[in-house]
Amino acid sequence: MGGTFLEAYVTTLPWNWGQHGIQTFSLGVTYQIGGVLLVGCLGGKNAGALAQIAYLVMGLTLLPVFSEGGGIGYIKLLQFGYLLGFIPGAWICGLIAFKARPRLESLAFSCLCGLFTVHLCGIVYLALGYIFQWKGTEAQTLMQAILKYSWYALPGQLIVVCAVTVIAFILRHLMFY
Template sequence: MMTSPHTTAAQPGRNLALIAIFAAFIAACSLLPAIPVGPVAVPITLQTLAVYTVALILGARRAGLSVALYLLAGLLGLPVFAGGSGGFGVLASPSFGYLLGFVPGAFIAGFLAYRFLGPSRSKAVTALGLAVSALAGFAVIQVFGVAGMMVNAHLDLGTALAAAMIYVPGDLIKCAVAVAIALSVHRAFPALAGSGR
């Protein structure tokens, strides 16, 4: 199918708008009340739900840029991290590993998700593929999170893994919710996946 010059010209602007909008979405989810748990009080937030959702909707490149924009805004001092925090002080927090893992986690989840989207895929295959993609992003974020607790909270590997296990049930639920949201969005806007390839 031929693409009109107007459509091609509008594509970068639309992608930039999506990146900015979804970065704001992550920030909004981060500002909801956080619940500190575990030995180093890494908070339970809706940040990861937002990251999984953005990845499954936008795909690798746009999701990675959206999450990177969110992190940059927070590091520059905007109060967009959990508990309304921001600034470079977060680099020393036990939760920084999780924040750092958001970018590769979103990229990998988005990359895998877009392999399962398209009219030739059945609904069951698409749903299963998105679930696998979200879980892959979850695994990447967990690896960074455990490493962050080891470095910033001075925990040994076993203690950091035990601390991370507290978040697993909640994140599995968030993965399922993100899949449900992404399926609805892609059904309503099937061209979205094509524009992000």
């Protein structure tokens, strides 16, 4: 689980390595969403949702598994909706991933649907936070929060989705299911 906190990076293109060496560039996201989607792609809807429920319970009972620690107070943070979105996101991803034989296209589609679900839940939670004026809502507008938590992270998360798709495709074929 600790590996999901690693920041996602990409390298320069291989044909540039001779001139400039191997350079890495941060995607600005962690592998957390990748872990959510990979569990859905490999374990299916029930395993995906149960794994995320266990993750949330661990984090809410003071185990420092969230990016800013843990505890019940996390519920009042604006970004908690994205963590809640992990449950339906993993479920949707697992449901769609097992509807057809594992192909890159179907796995990528299931991951994109899961990612969309996570962001939808997160944005709804953000809106609720602004309606009820939770902590942190006075510092920025709702649109700024949506841009910060969803829009700016999306390009990096789409690259992580591509990596998860390839890994899930290979593992599903190795495990014969």
